[in-house]
Amino acid sequence: MRGRTGPAGRSSRTASSWLDSPTGRRPGSPCNDRASSKASYRFELSTPAAYTAVANGSLVGKHTGSSRTVWVYEQAEPMSTYLATVQIGRYRASRLEGASVPMTVHAPARLRAGVDLALARQGEMLQTFASLFGPYPFPAYTVVVTDDVLEIPLESQTLSTFGANHLRTDWQSQRLIAHELAHQWFGNALTAGEWRDIWLHEGFACYSEWLWSEWSGGRPAQRHADEHWRRLSALPQDLILADPSRARMFDDRVYKRGALLLHALRLRLGDALFFDVLRTWVDAHRYGTVSTAAFTEHVSAAADAAGVGVRQLLQAWLFSPQLPELPRAVTGA
Ligand SMILES: [Zn+2]
Structure with missing residues (x-):
């Protein structure tokens, strides 16, 4: 992963200044880890050919060799370091319809039926929020569903990650799908x-x-x-x-x-x-x-x-x- 961040600065924490990202949300690269230090990013990721790499922003390049694939993502809109993410797995990509921006889901093949059910209204959700908060702030929205169980889903810029256990149609799951989507406005864009x-x-x-x-x-x-x-x-x-x-x-x-x-x-x-x-x-x-x-x-x-x-x-x-x-x-x- 390569990222451009703001100028490196010494971390300081005083009674009136609470700037550094919380421990546990730090990205895995050297950076000025402050939410206010936003920058655009470019990711180049090499995986075995059977795997998919997903990162923030848009896929702008994919080169498949004999045994490996190189994935290139660009996150053009400014992003805080804590919102950077890379997800790698044996995913199958599918498109979701119903929104004014492209929506892609990367999930293990075995979870396809659950994806179709649980995310059936995500496009409607995005359009509802766009009508209430203003246009969706990024060119696309991506969901990654992990093969394993996650305690909580997590928002990243342009991308949310859910566990296999979140693919349900009950309120407790649907509210989390809405919650992570809303973070694209509140937390990520602002x-x-x-x-x-x-x-x-x-x-x-x-x-x-x-x-x-x-x-x-x-x-x-x-x-x-x-x-x-x-x-x-x-x-x-x-x-x-x-x-x-x-x-x-x-x-x-x-x-x-x-x-x-x-x-x-x-x-x-x-x-x-x-x-x-x-x-x-x-x-x-x-x-x-x-x-x-x-x-x-x-x-x-x-x-x-x-x-x-x-x-x-x-x-x-x-x-x-x-x-x-x-x-x-x-x-x-
Ligand atoms: Zn939240």
Whole structure:
């Protein structure tokens, strides 16, 4: 794997600076491992001929010799180092239809039937998110399904990896398929420059699950919100969403409280303004890095212009350990 990254810099961590990628998410190449250091990438991978190599971006070259194949991928849009990935296996490629961008699945042949069932609505999912968040931010979307079981799926830029155990049609699997897809907007195209702002990835991806549920004819987001608000209200109130601490950055409360914050904003702003705010947020920061302060300012400016107050709401959800109440829906929204 070859990658171009930003200028190498000394790693520094202070009380107000939380920049280095979490241990365990590091790519296997020398790099300036900060989410804010985005770059384009080119991968050249040589495998035995029976194997397929998949990496971020688009396949721009494939050369098959007598016993080996060289795969060349280019990731043109800027990418954070932690989102780089290489997957190699005995995969069979298939195309999924129904979206405005090409969608490819690489999976072991034995899992073909499961792929067809579990990913049947992924195109519809992508189009739904594009209508809510703005155009899908990359030229294509790829899914890799591993032959073995994975505890959790994982998002990478332009590519998500699922385990064989995730190929199901129940809500627990479908919500993960929606979650990883939504990270292409929230986390990959727009990346938090500091890890304390991880809710800008996970809260949005979690809320996208609820939006897919609602838009696909399942339970409305309000019911997911009510259920998770009740769950969170019974847990310790000791987590600050906008600064959960390094040890708790993947605490489930970051995911759910982040999603609840977005639902609270939707209730306060009404659907038209809420989704307009999301689309302008993505449009303003696509391929860049973002922060809680920038999001707060973006939403507040739009809400102020519409004569709706959200600053206290944002302050309470982001910076108070106590779980705020969900607001009532605006009438007529
Ligand atoms: Zn996630």
